[in-house]
Amino acid sequence: EPEVTQTPSHQVTQMGQEVILRCVPISNHLYFYWYRQILGQKVEFLVSFYNNEISEKSEIFDDQFSVERPDGSNFTLKIRSTKLEDSAMYFCASSLQGADNEQFFGPGTRLTVL
Amino acid sequence: GESVGLHLPTLSVQEGDNSIINCAYSNSASDYFIWYKQESGKGPQFIIDIRSNMDKRQGQRVTVLLNKTVKHLSLQIAATQPGDSAVYFCAEDANAGGTSYGKLTFGQGTILTVHP
Numbered sequence: 001e002p003e004v005t006q007t008p009s010h011q012v013t014q015m016g017q018e019v020i021l022r023c024v025p026i027s028n029h030l031y032f033y034w035y036r037q038i039l040g041q042k043v044e045f046l047v048s049f050y051n052n053e054i055s056e057k058s059e060i061f062d063d064q065f066s067v068e069r070p071d072g073s074n075f076t077l078k079i080r081s082t083k084l085e086d087s088a089m090y091f092c093a094s095s096l097q098g099a100d101n102e103q104f105f106g107p108g109t110r111l112t113v114l
Numbered sequence: 115g116e117s118v119g120l121h122l123p124t125l126s127v128q129e130g131d132n133s134i135i136n137c138a139y140s141n142s143a144s145d146y147f148i149w150y151k152q153e154s155g156k157g158p159q160f161i162i163d164i165r166s167n168m169d170k171r172q173g174q175r176v177t178v179l180l181n182k183t184v185k186h187l188s189l190q191i192a193a194t195q196p197g198d199s200a201v202y203f204c205a206e207d208a209n210a211g212g213t214s215y216g217k218l219t220f221g222q223g224t225i226l227t228v229h230p
Contacts, residue, residue, distance in 0.1 A: 004157075031216055033216060033217075033218075035218075041222075042203065042220045042221060042222050042223055043158060043203060043205075043218075043220040044220070045217045045218060045219065045220075048216050048217055056216075056217050058217075091157050091158070093157075095216055097216075098216045099146070099207055099216050100145065100146035100165065100207055100216075101216060102148070102160050102163060103148075103160075103216060103218065104160065105150075105157035105158045105159070105160075106157050107155075107156055107157050108156070108157050
């Protein structure tokens, strides 16, 4: 069964450093998403991406965040200068269509900012 | 505004019992709802979905009920098993006039514990 994969599973970084979280969505999916989940809290939407551009983003997704689909398979989330409050689980998801369509989630990357 | 919340943060049941997990939503424009299961250390796993033109949908051992009048969603799990122990989230997609590209708003989550 196809699945979304994410690397690394755990990333530890120093405050102020740049991190890149990587995702490989399901191959025939067209819509891609990043969500985050701070420990013990609900899953929060960050950004959606379609046709090589951001289609929607939340207020969390400020200028420190960027997304990219550098090739036909990878989808990345970059945090330019990490802050302590960026520590969270980051989930990538993909769907065949956009709205009103099942989103398949990856296992997540745990980001720890020291 | 948009918000999705849960009535019960924890639910403890015996194996074989039926479980009911509830969710309230406030955005009347929401037209698509999903239940996700999240096990410790894993990403959300799709359980079942329902569109706003339906009030009930059944899957294998699970049923989702949607009451648009009171903006309430519930997940029923029949014959609950220890493997069902997880956090359950409801999520909504407010595709109002086609302005959503799949942004899901998640509820707070309910911890389901099934005792053997």
